[in-house]
Amino acid sequence: MEIGIVGLGKMGGQIAEKLNKSEFKVFGYDQDENISKSGTFSFEIAKSLDDLSCKFQGRKIIWVMVPSGTPTDKTIATLIELLDEGDVIIDGGNSFYKDSINNSKKCEEKNIEFLDCGTSGGVWGLENGFCLTIGGKKETYSELSKLFNTLSTPESPNGLYVGVAGAGHYVKMIHNGIEYGMMQSIAEGFEILKKKEEFNLNLYEISQNWRSGSVIQSWLIDLITYELKNDTNLSKFSSMVSDSGEGRWTIKESIDLSVPIPSIYASISQRFNSKNKDSFSGKILSAMRNAFGGHKD
Numbered sequence: 001m002e003i004g005i006v007g008l009g010k011m012g013g014q015i016a017e018k019l020n021k022s023e024f025k026v027f028g029y030d031q032d033e034n035i036s037k038s039g040t041f042s043f044e045i046a047k048s049l050d051d052l053s054c055k056f057q058g059r060k061i062i063w064v065m066v067p068s069g070t071p072t073d074k075t076i077a078t079l080i081e082l083l084d085e086g087d088v089i090i091d092g093g094n095s096f097y098k099d100s101i102n103n104s105k106k107c108e109e110k111n112i113e114f115l116d117c118g119t120s121g122g123v124w125g126l127e128n129g130f131c132l133t134i135g136g137k138k139e140t141y142s143e144l145s146k147l148f149n150t151l152s153t154p155e156s157p158n159g160l161y162v163g164v165a166g167a168g169h170y171v172k173m174i175h176n177g178i179e180y181g182m183m184q185s186i187a188e189g190f191e192i193l194k195k196k197e198e199f200n201l202n203l204y205e206i207s208q209n210w211r212s213g214s215v216i217q218s219w220l221i222d223l224i225t226y227e228l229k230n231d232t233n234l235s236k237f238s239s240m241v242s243d244s245g246e247g248r249w250t251i252k253e254s255i256d257l258s259v260p261i262p263s264i265y266a267s268i269s270q271r272f273n274s275k276n277k278d279s280f281s282g283k284i285l286s287a288m289r290n291a292f293g294g295h296k297d
Helices: 010-020 049-054 070-082 097-109 122-128 138-143 145-151 167-195 203-210 219-230 246-257 262-276 280-293
Strands: 002-006 025-029 061-064 088-091 113-120 131-136 160-163
Touching: 002 010, 002 049, 010 025, 010 122, 010 145, 025 049, 049 070, 061 070, 070 088, 070 097, 088 097, 097 113, 097 131, 097 167, 113 138, 113 167, 122 280, 131 138, 131 145, 131 167, 138 145, 160 167, 167 203, 167 219, 167 246, 167 262, 167 280, 203 219, 219 280, 246 262, 262 280
Parallel strands: 002 025, 002 061, 061 088, 088 113, 131 160
Antiparallel strands: 113 131
């Protein structure tokens, strides 16, 4: 199966490499020439989207992995003009689900297939596989089961088909809202532990203890344990924590549906607040974000 990957950043590059190591012919493209000419990729690099579309011998399947919003919309609009009926566009980025619904309609007008794929796993996806939630036509998803199976984890083969166009990114949006709340709780807990100076608590040993058998054992605890082992003060991390959009969208959706989400709302408010103070909980959050996603701020 031939596949093109547009956007060869932290996750897009890993998706391309993972497919290239399997039974896929991969073509990559990134508008950043520093990335495309880095020489770090083992597959063929296209010079433009037009060049990418010309490399296929058969059905064109293009996985888009670029920043959400205008960059994704422009990329998909360009691809629609370059592809033929029956070709496929997969938006694997963190797009707003309503944008995915609109892009699906634009593709349908040209008889191009569209799938929106929530992609989780961060920079560990190449090694561990990605968690995928896919929306769009079920028959298109089924036709590409080999693709999704190659990228997914053994525990969730083929990823998870969740419904019509937009559903894949909707589920990923809520996933990220939950992620915000979980990370904030862990960060606040560790700050309390650190502040109890008379006990001189070893945060690394505590996190290591919590990794096995505790109710809160999780991948996030695993990641912060690794960082605390290297430096219990997390000196290299800033306490400023960015939000990438999905949390805000989750809040707006909760308002539209009249669903209270105090924990998630508070976690996002705290990220805004992190820009105004220096805190250990902010460093914990930054360390976790860097560990799973390669986020530098």
